[in-house]
Amino acid sequence: MLVVDLLLVHRTPHEISIKEAGIESAVWIGIGLLFTLVMWLWQGGQASGEYLAGYLIEKSLSVDNVFVWAVIFNYFAVPRKYQFRVLFWGIFGALVLRAIFIFAGVALLERFDWILYVFGAFLLFTAWRIYRHDEAEVHPEDNPVLKLVQKVIPSTPQLDGQRLFTRINGRLLATPLFAVLVLVETTDVVFAVDSIPAILAVSREEFIVFSSNAFAILGLRALYFLLAGMQGRFRYLNAGLGVILAFVGVKMLLVEVYHMPTWLSLSVIAVVLTVTIWASLRAEKRDEELSSAAPGDSSTRVTPGDDHMEDSE
Template identity: 40%
Template sequence: METLALPAWFEIGSFVVLLLILAADLILAYKRPHIPSTRESALWVGFYVLLALIFAGLMLVIGDAEHAGQFIAGWVTEYSLSIDNLFVFVIIMARFSVPRKYQQEVLMVGIILALIFRGIFIILGAVVIEQFSFVFYIFGAFLLYTAANQAFTNHDDEAETENKLIAFLRRRIAITDVYDGGKLRTVIDGKKVFTPIIVVFIALGTTDLVFALDSIPAIFGITQSPFIVFTANVFALMGLRQLYFLLGDLIDKLVYLKYGIAFILAFIGVKLVLHAMHENELPFINNGQHIEWAPEIDTWTSLGVILASMAIATIASLVKLRVDARRAPAPVQATAADEPTPGDGSTSATAVTDATASSTSPDKSTTPE
């Protein structure tokens, strides 16, 4: 896995264009706070996916198939981890009862924080990898641990980890329980106080920090090019806001998705360990010699495993959702036997409603002109 280099003009131009797109998306979210329709969300998500595929095509033309393959594999991996982010975002939004109209703004801030954290970790990761090859052992072991944690930890438990921090904040600063649009601060009885938005931002930020710790080692297991790592992260986060509204309640029902993501993390963890063994320089392992028999997993194999894992997990979740819907008891419906029989002393609900309406509404024939 050698670091690949692309023309400087392409890298700089890509950064400029991506920053402009993100800035436009941020401005749009703040200028037009609204609840996007399913059609609008689908169009935006499709646009960003198409944009990523066009970018991969450019890398194929300007670079080569290895560049394009590494970008797609990295993008799909980061996209799957970003979707996992949404599970916790949904819990945070529900727990703090964020008005749906302002959830776009809140999500955009969460995405910007995620980009900042991931950018920092990308720079640190690139520097560490350049200096110490043994770090791949650490990354691999960390991803294997994360995979096990992902498979057996409930997202509700993850969201609860912020409770102590939030309680600490409420003891130290004045926070009202009432939202004032999307404002961070408002005035109550002549005093400036923070709104619950500040707590939501902190909760999203800590969540982003945790996910950045998982995602950066994962993508460095696919490519060591900081440019590909960063652009894959940016494309994975673009459209995440619209995907949140597109999936809606369905995201909670994709029950097997976390197992697919856990398998991807475990696979990349194994790949990193094998790469570390192949490049081994640690004196207490094989006398500091490279372990030649350790196989290197190529980019296209990685891409196939990642796509298959996500597809199987998603399809299995949808099948389970359909089976559960079929097994659910049918709603009880009124039948002809339930209708009152004339003369049996009972009165239908419709008759009672009509009678009540007649007794409570003014009679036009007796109302004075």
């Protein structure tokens, strides 16, 4: 699907519009949700429920990726028409790295059951950091991996279209797009540390965990072009993600006491996401109404001939 998307849909670099991003995002989400039906027909209701729960967890936790990408692209002043190609390779690399993490995580859980409690405690710690607003700010220039790569690989500050490497005076040099790709990959690894343990609390089947991860992040490129610059509209997103991580962490820690059915986990995650989005949009609408009703606004300004103005005088 990635190859078809790159070679047929996005053969030439162009600035992706909000409309195009919205359509592509809807298509990717539709494909991801449709795979729930495939899982149900293939492996039954339990497997399809685990897939859908994992998909929702990964999709919600990956939204933060979108806003981090926006910071990275802005820092390197990458034109929007070149951003898609970087994200294509970023998603491709993320799929490979997540496959490694998932199979390693499942292998650890099968060999050492106590690892589940470590994952649970880590998710609770992450949820606490979100509650305390302790998440580290993104500073691309301080990324240790990027610093190492820039020392090892000769680079140029000049862009050469959408190429990751270019030749100048016979020397092969990395362009700023390669530095952006390195940052995209390293930040995805950081986010995967949270999301993969959370999904392993839902299922230990490698295929279910990987497929839910894959379908969730495949649509992130379109979601980026749709949501970049709109972080303020989802003010309660982090709070909702913190609740989900805390819920999954507690579920991991209590696995020997109570085995929570998949439908209940799925319901909790869906309710939290729905309430988070609804509360964010409602708060945004309320702020817009208050702003439009602020003193000095033309819609609320009273003309000298108004009766109530005369009465007040």
